[in-house]
Amino acid sequence: YDTQYRTTPEIHQRREHVRRETELIVSQCPAFPKETKVVVFGSSANGFGSPNSDVDMCLQLPAGFKLDDEEDKNGSVAMGKLVELFESRGVKNVDPSRLTARIPVIMFDYPMKVASEEAEMLIDCDLSMQNPLACLNTSLILNYSHLDVRTRVLASIIKRWAKSREINNPAQHTLSSYGYILMLLHFLTYHRATNEGIVMPIDEPVDPRKRAAPTPLLPNLQWMDPAWANSKDG
Numbered sequence: 001y002d003t004q005y006r007t008t009p010e011i012h013q014r015r016e017h018v019r020r021e022t023e024l025i026v027s028q029c030p031a032f033p034k035e036t037k038v039v040v041f042g043s044s045a046n047g048f049g050s051p052n053s054d055v056d057m058c059l060q061l062p063a064g065f066k067l068d069d070e071e072d073k074n075g076s077v078a079m080g081k082l083v084e085l086f087e088s089r090g091v092k093n094v095d096p097s098r099l100t101a102r103i104p105v106i107m108f109d110y111p112m113k114v115a116s117e118e119a120e121m122l123i124d125c126d127l128s129m130q131n132p133l134a135c136l137n138t139s140l141i142l143n144y145s146h147l148d149v150r151t152r153v154l155a156s157i158i159k160r161w162a163k164s165r166e167i168n169n170p171a172q173h174t175l176s177s178y179g180y181i182l183m184l185l186h187f188l189t190y191h192r193a194t195n196e197g198i199v200m201p202i203d204e205p206v207d208p209r210k211r212a213a214p215t216p217l218l219p220n221l222q223w224m225d226p227a228w229a230n231s232k233d234g
Helices: 009-027 076-088 132-147 149-164 177-189
Strands: 037-041 055-060 092-098 105-112 121-128 191-193 199-201
Touching (some): 076 092, 149 177
Parallel strands (some): 055 121
Antiparallel strands (some): 092 105
């Protein structure tokens, strides 16, 4: 885990640099307001990625903003205007083939000089139109990753196992890495450890407000009472 999956501060800095530079390019596109933000989501931001994870980003438009073209409902036309802008700024391998998807996406490689590398490093990136659900999911999964480092280690084992057996590619009708992470979290939040060290299923979801409820291997954050943090014995 430490050598192949742990993400170092240097990796985080590279990704933040890519995000900032992408946001700068977007701010120069007349199709979007200058207040448009670029947000990283997915494996690069949810705590379960690796140093080689793609940088998935999405545009976050200001509240209430509407695109000039009323027929451009999903923003694909506006996103298309970014393609030439990316190429003019030295971004490599800009691929607009997924602009016609339900959520339009531009794929590209961001070139970066790294002191330890002689050749220029290319960072795989995706930029999609607003994707608030993906951002919320990323935030939730990130919180799970912070609860117990063993969860991240176990996830890395499962992802490596799935990759070695070529069963982690939705294009080939198998689960994505994200799907395996969700299955792992479901297992951990619905199972408990006995005094004998045996893992047993929990018949019902654990409500943390009930003190007699069995303790799962991992707390179910979606069951947390919003008032828990302010309670006297919370």
